[in-house]
Amino acid sequence: MTDGALPTSPRMKALVIADWAARILVAVPFVIAAWLEGLSSPADLVTMDLVWIPGAPLWLVRGIALVEALAAVGLILPGLTRLPGRLVTVSAVALLIVQVSAFGFDFAQGAVDQLAVKTIVMALTISILWVRR
Numbered sequence: 001m002t003d004g005a006l007p008t009s010p011r012m013k014a015l016v017i018a019d020w021a022a023r024i025l026v027a028v029p030f031v032i033a034a035w036l037e038g039l040s041s042p043a044d045l046v047t048m049d050l051v052w053i054p055g056a057p058l059w060l061v062r063g064i065a066l067v068e069a070l071a072a073v074g075l076i077l078p079g080l081t082r083l084p085g086r087l088v089t090v091s092a093v094a095l096l097i098v099q100v101s102a103f104g105f106d107f108a109q110g111a112v113d114q115l116a117v118k119t120i121v122m123a124l125t126i127s128i129l130w131v132r133r
Contacts, residue, residue, distance in 0.1 A: 019131045022124045023075040023088070029121060030072035030095060038065030051109045052102070064098065071095045075128070085132070092128045099125060 036048065045053050045061060053061055074091030077083055099122045106115060 015131060019128065020079065022127050022131075023079070026092075026095060026121055026124050026128065027072040027075045030068045030098075034065040034069035034072065036065075037061050038069065051111045052105050067094060068098060071098075089129065089132045092125050092132070096122065096125045096129070 037045065037050075037053070040048070042058055045058075071091040071094040074087045075095075078085050078087045099118060103115065103118050103122065106112070106118070
């Protein structure tokens with residue numbers, strides 16, 4: 001499926017709408033997370049309800065925030081511009097790696113209160129990759 005081509009069949013139109021919905025639903029929380037992790041002071045980062053931040057070096061927190069922000073933008077921008085659609089796939093893979101890492105770390109730390117939401121976002125990311133196959 002290409003971002004620039006307009007679908008003609010009702011099934012393809014539904015697939016495009018579902019793909020866009022998934023891309024937006026995945027991008028929004030990562031933009032918010034990147035904003036918080038990237039621009040918050042180190043003291044504010046420690047008070048956030050993220051189990052990995054207190055023990056992580058600041059450069060790692062900022063680096064992950066940058067990856068999250070760039071990948072979230074990479075999910076949306078190709079559909080709005082003439083950037084290659086492959087950027088969506090690369091962005092989805094990057095976010096999936098971040099999600100699997102976060103899921104595993106949270107599970108290992110016993111922070112299971114947000115795992116349901118993370119599972120849904122991960123499933124949406126996988127659906128983006130499935131549509132792009």
